Amino acid sequence: MTSAQKAIKKVFLDSDVFTACLHHCLTSEKEEVLGLLIGKVDEASFCHVLASIVMHRSDKQPDRVEISAPQLCIATAYADKLSVVLGESVRVIGWYHSHPHITVWPSHVDVNTQFTYQMLDSFVGLIFAVYQNDPGSAGNTVQLTCFQSVEDPTHPGRVVRKDIELQIVNKPMKLFNLKAIVDLPTILSQEETHPERPDQADVNDPLTFLFNEALETLTLVHIASRVAMPLLEGLEARLQSAKARLAELERSLPPSRPPPQ
Incomplete structure (x- = not known):
């Protein structure tokens, strides 16, 4: 399949997944955090995000995160378990990470990482910009962007971001997403x-x-x-x-x- 065949038209993010991801991103003001997204892509190329899984950081960095092969295997096994719980097939369909104190836009490293995983299957990226000091607001603000990567037609060999429309869908809190929130202190302690x-x-x-x-x-x-x-x-x-x-x-x-x- 070509990268064009893997293009996502729109992403629907369940509200409880948004809450779990945001809680995770707010746990660190100094280093970026990372997680993977689980859901499905329908025949109309709409992406539905139904769950998330927190990834352990073996190396804490203020400006980059990486997805290792073992982490991807763990997330894939988790998706298989959720498929049984939900009664439908779901898989790893994306990743999210935080940008504390910096812009919400993906860096060139983020864009290249996104493009690499798109070569495997349909894949989307979410970035939560947290601890943003907005002079026009009373406190810190949070920004969220959704993107994929595409080849730059004017510069062969270079990839650039493509913004994807994102809609947060109001859903009741599912037990497995509640558990993802509750498990955060334990995971951070293990790190x-x-x-x-x-x-x-x-x-x-x-x-x-x-x-x-x-x-x-x-x-x-x-x-x-x-x-x-x-x-x-x-x-x-x-x-x-x-x-x-x-x-x-x-x-x-x-x-x-x-x-x-």
Whole structure:
């Protein structure tokens, strides 16, 4: 298939997937984060994003992220499980990553990465620009863009971005997308465990040992205070809102009639 055959006309992003991705992108103000998108592409070349999966960062960088082959295999296996849950075939159809404190537009590295994965199958990219200080607003703003990559007809061998229309579809929170949000603190904590780091028992210098312990504790406290607690407060607020809505619907129901004698 050619790249033209893989062109996506429009992307429909379920609102609970948007929420999960945004929560993930807001967890780091210094480094970019990465995840993959799962869904389907219909016969009209419309892309439907139904779920997401967070990718572990083996190397934290402020200005780039990469998708490794093992991560893609993990996401593919997850898509197979979701196909059983949903009763329809879904697959990895894209990726998302964050741009903290920088423009929402993809870099040349992002455009080339996108083009590489389009060679495999239909694939889209989402970028969340977070922690944007807009002088015209009261606080930080979030921007979102959706794109694919195409060959530049005026410069052979060069690829450029092509903006794709994006629509967020209001959907109830699905259990697996809620779990993606709830699992964020655990995943971030796991990223702090570096295989190459020496065992603390082998550290002879007591000051080095103390520094390593303090740094790990500080990082975990940061995850708990900046990620876990806001997530918990947000989910509790969502629960209270749902309970209030349920009570309102119950009050609007007509009174039940006694059964006939």
